[in-house]
Amino acid sequence: MKLKLLTLFAVVAVVGCASGDMVDPDPPAAEGPPNLSGTYSLVSVTGVLTxxxxxxxxxxxxxxxxxxxxxxxxxxTGTMSLDGTFTNPLTGDVTAIMDSGTYTVRADGSWEQTGQTGPASGTYTVAGNVLTVMVTEPAAAVSTTVWQRQ
Known part of the structure; x- marks a missing residue:
């Protein structure tokens, strides 16, 4: 009889706890974008220029x-500077690519930049020390660049 009473008490205690007003915990704070500060070397580029x-x-x-x-x-937000070259494999002509300005990244993966060459927007991803920036606007700047953090 004591075992049945003890079991009944345990069930009542569990049900009593479960039926009480439960307060939902606060949702976790929104996580901001990763800190992209650093110096990166070009791994690859695909775009209009190429x-x-x-x-x-x-x-x-x-x-x-x-x-x-x-x-x-x-x-x-932050500041950015780009210093690069593109050598045309057919003619050997070298095009210098330089820009500096500001950028904004968001936790949803969006990327915006404003530099001396004009504004651009798109998306970015980070995997370890690799940053990939996919510019989708304006059409003349559409590109995907992959950078390795030094």
């Missing part, structure tokens, strides 16, 4: 330097 071909060093080479302020909510 006529859709994916190329890397030595045909395309460059350095991308990002300095980012702490995120505010789901966005972070």
């Amino acid at each position: 006529q859709g071909a994916t190329v890397g060093p030595p045909i395309a080479a460059g350095t991308f330097v990002l300095s980012q302020t702490p995120s505010s909510g789901d966005a972070a």
